[in-house]
Amino acid sequence: MCERLLYVKGEFTLDSSTVTRRERRAEARRTQILSAAAAVFSRKGYERATTREIAAAADLAEGTLYNYFTNKRDLLIGVAQNYADEVTQAISQSQAEDLDGLVAQLIANRFRHRQERRLFMLFMQEAHLNQDVYQYYVQEALARIIHNTEQLIEQAIEAGKMRPVDPGIAARTISAAIMGFSVMFEFSDALWDGLKRKDGHPITADWLGEQVADLFLHGLEK
Amino acid sequence: MCERLLYVKGEFTLDSSTVTRRERRAEARRTQILSAAAAVFSRKGYERATTREIAAAADLAEGTLYNYFTNKRDLLIGVAQNYADEVTQAISQSQAEDLDGLVAQLIANRFRHRQERRLFMLFMQEAHLNQDVYQYYVQEALARIIHNTEQLIEQAIEAGKMRPVDPGIAARTISAAIMGFSVMFEFSDALWDGLKRKDGHPITADWLGEQVADLFLHGLEK
Amino acid sequence: MCERLLYVKGEFTLDSSTVTRRERRAEARRTQILSAAAAVFSRKGYERATTREIAAAADLAEGTLYNYFTNKRDLLIGVAQNYADEVTQAISQSQAEDLDGLVAQLIANRFRHRQERRLFMLFMQEAHLNQDVYQYYVQEALARIIHNTEQLIEQAIEAGKMRPVDPGIAARTISAAIMGFSVMFEFSDALWDGLKRKDGHPITADWLGEQVADLFLHGLEK
Amino acid sequence: MCERLLYVKGEFTLDSSTVTRRERRAEARRTQILSAAAAVFSRKGYERATTREIAAAADLAEGTLYNYFTNKRDLLIGVAQNYADEVTQAISQSQAEDLDGLVAQLIANRFRHRQERRLFMLFMQEAHLNQDVYQYYVQEALARIIHNTEQLIEQAIEAGKMRPVDPGIAARTISAAIMGFSVMFEFSDALWDGLKRKDGHPITADWLGEQVADLFLHGLEK
DNA sequence: AATGAATGAGACTTCATTCAT
DNA sequence: TATGAATGAAGTCTCATTCAT
Known part of the structure; x- marks a missing residue:
């Protein structure tokens, strides 16, 4: 040779x-x-x-x-791993300056693309039936996202920017809302049809982010 | 015969x-x-x-x-229809007195049972591939839930109990959180492990409902 | 109904x-x-x-x-079981009057048909790789044939018709010869070509049986 | 290059x-x-x-x-050829002085190793489906072994050491027994379990050879 | 109307063979 | 000449659907 x-x-x-x-x-x-x-x-x-x-x-x-x-299932695991890696990397790079920015970023950054949203739902389904998908996606990626969010909220509370809510609950509620939105986005036609802005302007992602962030920051009550 | x-x-x-x-x-x-x-x-x-x-x-x-x-797919459609009927019926019967009760009820009443949560995820997946599931489940059930929630919030705003947020956004955010929680509940071990109450008491569904309702009502900000 | x-x-x-x-x-x-x-x-x-x-x-x-x-292998096991049953049944029915008849019958009755001979070889090969074939065919059928032959020889010795050889060895040697013949028969052309009768008559199964029985009964030595 | x-x-x-x-x-x-x-x-x-x-x-x-x-089948043919060569060579070198030694050697020398026994069975199976394996292994090796054995027996008869049995039959019967034993050895547990020496000594290959040689030389009959 | 054996399309997977490097 | 990645034919097995009973 x-x-x-x-x-x-x-x-x-x-x-x-x-x-x-x-x-x-x-x-x-x-x-x-x-x-x-x-x-x-x-x-x-x-x-x-x-x-x-x-x-x-x-x-x-x-x-x-x-x-x-080795087999079709292994392909799924590979996709899950790949995706978990991307998520983990994205988290470690994200930086938010102020509270508004933090919440808006959390809302906006996850599941931005159709494929990501679909894969999220796919992994959720398959995690029940597949130990590896559960481990790589749910444990490594989702749990990490939640944990990361929790820490950011803790810091905000310590800095006196947030009132002393339970950070675990808050992080999970925000994460749940993000996940839910990602599911809803898949069915935009039916689920977003009724939505209209008071000022008559068209609905944009930015406006949406602002509105949701406002809701989470200031609450519903008068 | x-x-x-x-x-x-x-x-x-x-x-x-x-x-x-x-x-x-x-x-x-x-x-x-x-x-x-x-x-x-x-x-x-x-x-x-x-x-x-x-x-x-x-x-x-x-x-x-x-x-x-007529075939297996028809079975799925039947299940979706059945489920949509149940949801519609449940909505028309639900009544909430005050604001706290309203939010708590929204949080608590949807996807209470494992089978419901799983079916929700199933329909979400299948809706992409099946016009009928989309119609019966997404359009009839989910859209109705959101619409109903929107109306309740509108009434609360008109009654002066809520500040004038966009009811469409608020209804969708709450619905999204509920959907997201229903997904999370499926993975309790990994995603709820880190959660602890400051007072050391064990985590109960009621406490969780209270906390989330509090968050949505009063917001994060100090 | x-x-x-x-x-x-x-x-x-x-x-x-x-x-x-x-x-x-x-x-x-x-x-x-x-x-x-x-x-x-x-x-x-x-x-x-x-x-x-x-x-x-x-x-x-x-x-x-x-x-x-349930699968292809199960088919093989089924065939082996079937075959073992047949063999067992055949053994329990066989009766031989005198010594010559006994040996001749042993020689003649096993593996008479091509399919049986082929299956015998097949099971031998597969028994290494399949516990069930081993059990059903080797243990149940072959071991039973040998055991049965052993008993017939013991009886012949006790009756004073045979000299006191080791019945186990004798039974196994005869069985081995039968197995070997069944393999040889598969290749008649090449392996039987050289064979010729001294008296010029054509070779028949009966003559063959007689000759082999004679050999086993009286031995080679003068 | x-x-x-x-x-x-x-x-x-x-x-x-x-x-x-x-x-x-x-x-x-x-x-x-x-x-x-x-x-x-x-x-x-x-x-x-x-x-x-x-x-x-x-x-x-x-x-x-x-x-x-050229292909996988060619590998099998090569192995068969190789093996046939070895057998042929072994035959041409073998020399036995007396009758006991002759038979004992025939019994002992073929298929001594597990690999040889397995290959023997393999070639038997494959010979049906492959002209070359048939030619190289069955015709060249097996037929030669039988022919060689036949000649040795003929010589023994001519020398007055054996009674005038048909050498073709005798050679084939001995060969068949050897082949059969080689198959049996593969299933030692089940097929050799019942075997016991009268004198209580453990069973050895030598003792087995002696016993089988004795059987072939002196026969079963009293 | 109920049954469940029969069907065969189609899925996943293996592996002998080829061929560019 | 040696390599091993790429190929795709062919195999086993599953399962929705049909249909005679």
């Missing part, structure tokens, strides 16, 4: 990039497959999604999937 | 009351089947539920299901 | 033959399928036999096989 | 000895692969053995197998 012997910087060496190139290729394939799987799963749900369709979406033969994932 | 031929009062006759009895019988069968289907669907999801399992749960043969429903 | 109500011998009764007929039908199907499976397995071996081919041989749809057997 | 260009004694040259070395190398590879294939085939059978597993056992990549053998 002489191809691997390279004369680099004055000495012969075993070209490490050979290994790396293959590894990079494999990693690219995994990503390619998971991306296709995420798309099909979010569109069809787990059971209705077929490996044939996922393979087609990834522009690969069906058998190739099984060089990277 | 011997049921039609009755020996009554000394002569054979085509009993006209048979039709009515048969109709009642048929209605009872439908109910029996839908109840079984709801149980199995909520436990397994639509695709994983098998007609065999539903038939077994209904204590009937598989073939019998097809005397009352 | 009025069809089941029969007026028999002066009273109404739940027709028990309804159950029986169905059971008979089911038993017939099992037999039909096992017969087809035995034929295909003996021709192709376990792995090369396809459920499609077995179903075709049984003149049934592929799916129907699975109403009677 | 850098292997062909050699820098020898001051100049680049197409080394003519390379061909020989390459041939030796290729032969070594073939042996290495066949050895691995024999091991895997004997353990799993032909169909259940995978090229992946054979390649792993040979410490090579799957693709490499196809540089030396």
Whole structure:
């Protein structure tokens, strides 16, 4: 196998990039497959999604999937893991200056895209039936989101910006509202039809965020 | 078909009351089947539920299901319809005296049972793929719940009990939170673990309802 | 379900033959399928036999096989069980008067048909990989054959017809020879080609039986 | 292909000895692969053995197998050929002085190792479906063993050591017993359990050989 | 109307073989 | 020549639906 012997910087060496190139290729394939799987799963749900369709979406033969994932369920786990990673990363990067910004950001940042919202619902369903999805998605991602929100609220209370509500309840209520909105957004036509602004302006995401943030900050009562 | 031929009062006759009895019988069968289907669907999801399992749960043969429903999907639609009816009925009966009671009731009354929560999630998933489920569940039930909540809030505002928030936004936010909680309850272990009461008492549903109602009424801000 | 109500011998009764007929039908199907499976397995071996081919041989749809057997392996077990039953039955019925007849019968009666010989080899192969085949075929059938032969030899020794050889060894040697012959018969062309009778007569099964019996009875040595 | 260009004694040259070395190398590879294939085939059978597993056992990549053998079946033929060669060689070297030794050697020398016994059964199965296996194994090896045994018996008869039995029958009966024993050995537990020595000593291969030889030499009859 | 055996389309998965590197 | 990722044909098995009883 002489191809691997390279004369680099004055000495012969075993070209490490050979290994790396293959590894990079494999990693690219995994990503390619998971991306296709995420798309099909979010569109069809787990059971209705077929490996044939996922393979087609990834522009690969069906058998190739099984060089990277042991079975269909493993694909779902992979998607869940990927997604949990993204969420975790997004959390660690988020920074909010003031209270309004904090709540608005919480409302706005989660489940922004249709695929994310669909996957959220998918994982919720599958978590019952799959230990790994439960672990990777619910425990790692959702629990982390809630915990993170809880800490932000605690800090706000300590800083005297919020009244001393129970941070656990508050964090869970806000998270629940976000999750619920993400479900509702999927059915915009029916569930948002009745909504109208008093000032007659069209409804925008920003206005929505403001309104909800206002509600959570100041409450309903006069 | 011997049921039609009755020996009554000394002569054979085509009993006209048979039709009515048969109709009642048929209605009872439908109910029996839908109840079984709801149980199995909520436990397994639509695709994983098998007609065999539903038939077994209904204590009937598989073939019998097809005397009352044209196919498996029709069963789901039936369950959605049934459920939408129940929700509608529940709404029309609900009455709340004061503001605290209103919010607490909203929080507490929806998705109280595991099966309801699961069916909610199921319908959400299936609504994408099924026009009928969308219509019967999302449009008829969910939209009605939101609309109803909106009206209650409007009345509270008019009565001067609430500050003049946008009732549409408020109703949807509360509904979203309820939906989100119903999802969260399914994953109690992981998502409720961190929660602790300051006074050290154990967490109860009532306390939770109070806390969330307080949050929605008075807001986060000091 | 009025069809089941029969007026028999002066009273109404739940027709028990309804159950029986169905059971008979089911038993017939099992037999039909096992017969087809035995034929295909003996021709192709376990792995090369396809459920499609077995179903075709049984003149049934592929799916129907699975109403009677849980999987392909279960079919093999069924065939092995069936075969073991036959062998056991055959043993319990066999009777031999004198020593020559005994040995000749042992030689002649086992593995007479091609399918039996093939199945014997098949079970031998599969017994390594399948606990059930091992149990049903090797333990129940083969061990029983050997044990039975051992007893016949013991009786012959006690009756003074045989010299006091070890009955266990003798029974196993004869059984081994029978097994070996059954394998050889499969390759008649190559392995029997060289064989010629001194008297020029053609080779027959009877002559063969006689010769082998003579060998086992009187030995090689002068 | 850098292997062909050699820098020898001051100049680049197409080394003519390379061909020989390459041939030796290729032969070594073939042996290495066949050895691995024999091991895997004997353990799993032909169909259940995978090229992946054979390649792993040979410490090579799957693709490499196809540089030396055209397909999986060709591997089986190679193993059969190899084995037939070994048998032929073993026969030509075997020498027995007296009658007891002859029979004992026949009994003892074939199928001594588990792998040999398994391969024997494998080839028997596959010979039906594969002309080449039939030719190489059955015709070349088995027929040769029988023929060789036949000759030895003929010599013994001519030398007056054996009574004038039919040598063809005798050779085939002994061979059949050996084959049968080789099958039985695979199922030692069930088929050897009942066996006990009168003198109470444990059962050994030597004692077994003696007993069987005695049986074949002196027969059963008193 | 009730039954449940029969059906066969279609799903997931394996694996011998090819081929670019 | 060696590699192993890619391929896709083919296998087993499930399950919604039909239909004779």
